[in-house]
Each structure stands twice: as C-alpha cells, then as structure tokens.
Amino acid sequence: MSRFWTDKIASLDPYVPGEQPQDKKYIKLNTNESPYAPSPKALVAMQEQVSERLRLYPDPNCVTLKTALAKSYQLNTDQVFVGNGSDEVLALAFMGYFAGGKPLAFADITYSFYKVYAGLYSIEPKLIPLDDDFNIVPTDYENLDVSGVVVTNPNAPTGKALPLSDIEAILNANPDVVVLVDEAYVDFGAQSAVTLVNQYPNLLVVQTLSKSRALAGIRVGYALGHSDLIEGLERLKNSFNSYPIDRIALAGATAAVEDETYLKEICDKTIATREQSVKELEALGFSVLPSATNFVFATHPKKNAEQIYLALKEQGILVRFFGSNKPRIGNYLRITIGTDAEMAALATALKALLS
Numbered sequence: 294m295s296r297f298w299t300d301k302i303a304s305l306d307p308y309v310p311g312e313q314p315q316d317k318k319y320i321k322l323n324t325n326e327s328p329y330a331p332s333p334k335a336l337v338a339m340q341e342q343v344s345e346r347l348r349l350y351p352d353p354n355c356v357t358l359k360t361a362l363a364k365s366y367q368l369n370t371d372q373v374f375v376g377n378g379s380d381e382v383l384a385l386a387f388m389g390y391f392a393g394g395k396p397l398a399f400a401d402i403t404y405s406f407y408k409v410y411a412g413l414y415s416i417e418p419k420l421i422p423l424d425d426d427f428n429i430v431p432t433d434y435e436n437l438d439v440s441g442v443v444v445t446n447p448n449a450p451t452g453k454a455l456p457l458s459d460i461e462a463i464l465n466a467n468p469d470v471v472v473l474v475d476e477a478y479v480d481f482g483a484q485s486a487v488t489l490v491n492q493y494p495n496l497l498v499v500q501t502l503s504k505s506r507a508l509a510g511i512r513v514g515y516a517l518g519h520s521d522l523i524e525g526l527e528r529l530k531n532s533f534n535s536y537p538i539d540r541i542a543l544a545g546a547t548a549a550v551e552d553e554t555y556l557k558e559i560c561d562k563t564i565a566t567r568e569q570s571v572k573e574l575e576a577l578g579f580s581v582l583p584s585a586t587n588f589v590f591a592t593h594p595k596k597n598a599e600q601i602y603l604a605l606k607e608q609g610i611l612v613r614f615f616g617s618n619k620p621r622i623g624n625y626l627r628i629t630i631g632t633d634a635e636m637a638a639l640a641t642a643l644k645a646l647l648s
C-alpha cells in the first residue's frame with residue numbers, strides 16, 4: 294500500500310499464476326505447459342534473430358505471423374489479431390468489447406483471469422453456473438442482458454469440451470454482443486469455432502501458442518474473427534503498445550504455426566499419455582472429469598486434495614490446487630499431462646501416498 298496508489302490500484306485483485314519455483318527442479322504438472330520442446334524449426338528461426346538486427350524494432354503489423362495463421366485457418370490476414378500471449382489479447386478484447394456498462398457473462402468455474410480483467414475495467418461479472426457435472430448449459434445463455442459472453446472451450450480447469458452446435462446456439466442467442474470463445478486448449482481434442490468466423494460477425498476466437506505449440510516462453514496469442522472486430526483490437530493495441538511481439542517471438546511463432554506436422558505429433562503424444570494417465574488415476578480411486586485438454590481435473594473420495602498437493606510437492610512433483618475454500622472445486626487437483634515418464638513418476642508417488 295502506498296499513498297501514491299490510486300483507488301483503482303488499491304481495488305485490484307490480481308491474477309495469481311501457478312507456481313514457477315526457482316529453488317529446485319520439479320516435475321512441473323501445474324501450469325499446463327508442454328513437456329515437449331517447441332518445433333525445431335521455430336528454435337532455428339529464433340536463433341537466427343539473435344543478431345545485429347535486434348537494434349531494429351520488429352514489424353508492428355506482424356505480417357509474417359498473420360499470414361501463417363490466416364493460411365492455417367483459411368481466413369484473410371485482416372481476420373487475424375496477434376498479441377503478447379492470449380492474456381494480452383483477452384485484456385484488449387475485454388477493454389474494447391465488454392466494458393460498455395452491462396455485465397459480462399461467463400461460467401462460475403472457468404479461467405480465473407476473466408474476473409481479474411473484469412475488475413480492472415470495472416465490468417460486473419454475470420456468473421453462469423456450470424451444472425452438477427461441470428457442464429456449460431447453452432440454454433443458460435439465452436435472454437441475457439449483457440455486454441458480451443465469454444465461453445472457454447474446452448473449459449479450464451474442468452477440461453470438458455462443448456460440441457460446436459452448442460457454441461453455435463450461444464452465438465445465435467447473443468447476436469448483438471461479442472461472444473468470445475477462448476480456445477487455449479482446443480488442439481488437444483475439441484472442435485474449434487474458427488470454422489464459424491465467416492458466418493458470425495460477433496464471434497471472436499482466441500487461441501495461444503503457449504500450450505499445444507509448446508511456446509509459453511515467448512508469449513504469443515491471437516484472435517480470429519470478423520475484420521471489423523479485428524480492426525477494433527488493432528486500434529486499441531496501437532493506442533497502448535505498437536510492438537508487443539518482439540523479433541524473436543515473431544520469427545519463432547511464424548515458424549511454429551507453419552510446422553503443422555510437429556503440432557500434430559506433440560498433441561497426439563499428449564492425448565495418448567492423457568488417456569493412459571486417466572486409467573492410472575482411476576485405478577488409484579480418483580474420479581477424473583473427461584478431458585479434451587492437456588490436463589485432467591481429478592478428485593479422490595478418500596484423500597484430501599490439499600494433502601495430496603502438499604505431499605507431492607514435498608516429493609518434487611507440482612500439481613495445481615486452487616484452495617480448499619473454492620466452492621465446488623476445493624477438493625480437486627488440476628494435473629498437467631507431462632511425458633510418459635513424468636506421469637509414471639506421478640503414479641508411483643500417488644500409489645505410495647494412498648496406500
């Protein structure tokens with residue numbers, strides 16, 4: 294607290310990211326990073342940028358990256374916006390499209406950053422409860438008097454995916470506001486709403502290179518939508534920071550997006566490991582929600598989640614525990630899917646712990 298703080302700063306309730314401990318080497322299954330290296334082509338492209346050219350500003354329009362993304366999703370480049378991680382894209386979208394005075398609809402259990410952005414821009418959240426099985430119920434998104442809707446598909450931290458027809462129902466029920474679909478995990482097994490972009494001028498699809506493309510370290514995310522929605526984001530971005538994507542990130546992200554073979558290879562590996570891990574966790578008595586992501590959300594009927602979290606940490610394995618005070622999810626753990634070896638180490642530790 295400082296006497297120089299504005300009331301705004303004092304009122305904020307900032308996002309708390311998962312631990313990134315620097316003290317020792319953990320098996321990190323707590324922040325949904327990829328256990329695999331980024332595309333080798335992306336690494337080479339980034340290394341090439343470490344040169345005298347770094348004295349120059351990067352391309353403020355990120356043309357190479359937008360072209361690669363447009364090609365990959367069969368859109369025009371003016372339907373693509375890129376930012377410093379999808380968190381930045383979300384922050385700009387909230388400021389631009391949801392701060393109009395009415396509440397913003399999103400699920401009661403979802404990515405916790407949405408509430409933080411809402412606080413930052415003085416947007417009132419209109420929380421729509423997931424059903425008892427942690428499903429988003431599309432009919433709950435009808436007749437809302439809101440500034441916009443955010444749907445996370447697949448949802449986090451539950452891991453559950455909605456079919457495209459449900460996303461379409463939400464879009465049809467909310468034609469006069471922007472419906473933002475956060476698809477941070479879509480490459481791990483859900484249907485993307487990108488195919489609906491040309492049909493729905495109110496649809497903004499947000500994705501990231503941090504999870505499926507194993508590039509959390511370079512901070513690149515993007516939005517896909519109608520060119521008018523994208524132009525709005527560009528106006529905001531260019532009123533704040535013209536160069537959020539540096540030369541190294543731009544080169545790496547472009548090469549990573551172009552390397553679709555590698556993307557598929559590491560996603561397939563993660564999906565296979567996930568299916569194996571679910572079997573092992575269930576054999577240990579966990580109940581695991583069906584996951585279309587690179588993590589699983591699990592609870593044990595006999596052993597307290599916080600105790601499991603602490604005991605695993607003691608043994609050098611980090612998973613995400615959101616706090617025992619959290620309604621409905623206070624006894625759940627979110628476990629990122631690591632390599633087969635990391636998941637085997639987890640299973641061994643859990644077996645010892647539960648016996």
Ligand SMILES: *Cc1c(COP(=O)(O)O)cnc(C)c1O
Pocket residue numbers: 325377378379380381404445449475477500501502503509512513514
């Ligand atoms: C990880 C995550 C993000 C943020 O990703 P970055 O691109 O790394 O900022 C956004 N939304 C959801 C649901 C996420 O899980």
